[in-house]
Amino acid sequence: MSLNLAINRVPHLRDGSIVAKVGILGLILALFSLTPLHAQKSNGKIPGATTYTITKELLAAAPKRFYGSPGHAAAEKYILSRFAPEQKDHRVEIDSFTATTPAGLQSLRNIVVRFPSVGPGKKDGIIVLGSHYETNYPLRDIPFVGANDGACTSALLIAFGEYFRAHPPQGYSVVLVFFDGEEAVKEWGPSDSLYGSRHLAAKWSQDGTIGKIKAFLLADMIGDKNLDIDLDGNSDPHMVDLLKEAARNTNHMAALSKDTTPIEDDTVPFHKRGVPVLDIIDYNYGPHDAKHSDGYHHTAEDTIDKISAQSLQTAADLFLELINLVNLH
Numbered sequence: 001m002s003l004n005l006a007i008n009r010v011p012h013l014r015d016g017s018i019v020a021k022v023g024i025l026g027l028i029l030a031l032f033s034l035t036p037l038h039a040q041k042s043n044g045k046i047p048g049a050t051t052y053t054i055t056k057e058l059l060a061a062a063p064k065r066f067y068g069s070p071g072h073a074a075a076e077k078y079i080l081s082r083f084a085p086e087q088k089d090h091r092v093e094i095d096s097f098t099a100t101t102p103a104g105l106q107s108l109r110n111i112v113v114r115f116p117s118v119g120p121g122k123k124d125g126i127i128v129l130g131s132h133y134e135t136n137y138p139l140r141d142i143p144f145v146g147a148n149d150g151a152c153t154s155a156l157l158i159a160f161g162e163y164f165r166a167h168p169p170q171g172y173s174v175v176l177v178f179f180d181g182e183e184a185v186k187e188w189g190p191s192d193s194l195y196g197s198r199h200l201a202a203k204w205s206q207d208g209t210i211g212k213i214k215a216f217l218l219a220d221m222i223g224d225k226n227l228d229i230d231l232d233g234n235s236d237p238h239m240v241d242l243l244k245e246a247a248r249n250t251n252h253m254a255a256l257s258k259d260t261t262p263i264e265d266d267t268v269p270f271h272k273r274g275v276p277v278l279d280i281i282d283y284n285y286g287p288h289d290a291k292h293s294d295g296y297h298h299t300a301e302d303t304i305d306k307i308s309a310q311s312l313q314t315a316a317d318l319f320l321e322l323i324n325l326v327n328l329h
């Protein structure tokens with residue numbers, strides 16, 4: 001993932017003056033009308049502790065997951081091991097392809113897991129949840145494990161899989177995508193980054209899947225203990241509004257940044273093809289000082305102790321509420 005060069009700052013909207021205008025009774029009525037009946041029903045259904053434990057297991061099985069390494073294969077094996085029932089039902093697809101990279105031809109694999117909608121509320125269309133699982137290739141010679149950058153968000157998808165196995169989607173079907181090759185091999189650019197998402201977006205354009213996607217929700221770096229989710233300037237504005245609505249409904253407004261930051265991520269190839277996308281990412285990770293010019297991002301310090309079950313809980317609440325909201329809209 002990469003930040004765009006221009007970072008826009010937008011003022012935080014303040015609503016304090018509303019009290020004077022409508023009075024306390026009016027405010028109470030307004031709050032009732034603003035709080036949907038389903039408020040907070042998403043909270044806690046996918047426990048942060050579960051996602052945290054899965055993150056630890058993934059890191060133990062595959063600390064370094066760059067292409068061509070034993071850890072890359074181990075990560076894939078671990079992810080697949082968590083979807084045995086879906087494999088049996090032929091709902092797991094391994095999307096293998098060869099990418100031309102500055103480090104030569106690389107064999108990459110996206111993992112796609114489908115949870116079809118059931119019941120009378122079944123709707124035609126899919127919601128895609130995505131995360132990349134590989135670790136940064138240029139950092140292959142340092143002890144970089146990407147606890148926040150790749151591991152915890154892949155764990156979040158696994159936790160969502162467990163949830164949907166027990167509670168099949170009622171509206172749109174849900175598809176989990178574990179992307180390979182998000183990171184640049186040498187230097188971030190249109191031809192050196194987002195290998196897995198570019199491949200899958202092109203493939204899904206050809207087979208017609210792309211037109212069925214009602215929302216693409218991407219998780220990236222949202223395990224940070226100090227959660228401060230960016231309002232991504234490259235996501236669809238109405239999807240960013242939906243994120244704010246989800247945060248209000250789950251009482252997680254404090255986890256959202258007030259700044260709009262355009263971010264290049266696995267959402268981009270889908271956005272280019274007209275899919276409504278939302279990147280849920282907290283780019284600002286760790287301290288920024290002489291030793292850490294970009295915080296813990298892409299350093300050997302991106303380790304399990306820098307992320308928290310609480311942040312993973314918040315992220316899960318937001319994702320689940322977003323799925324509810326996409327189904328309602």
Ligand SMILES: [Zn+2]
Nearest residue numbers: 001136149183
């Ligand atoms: Zn990264």
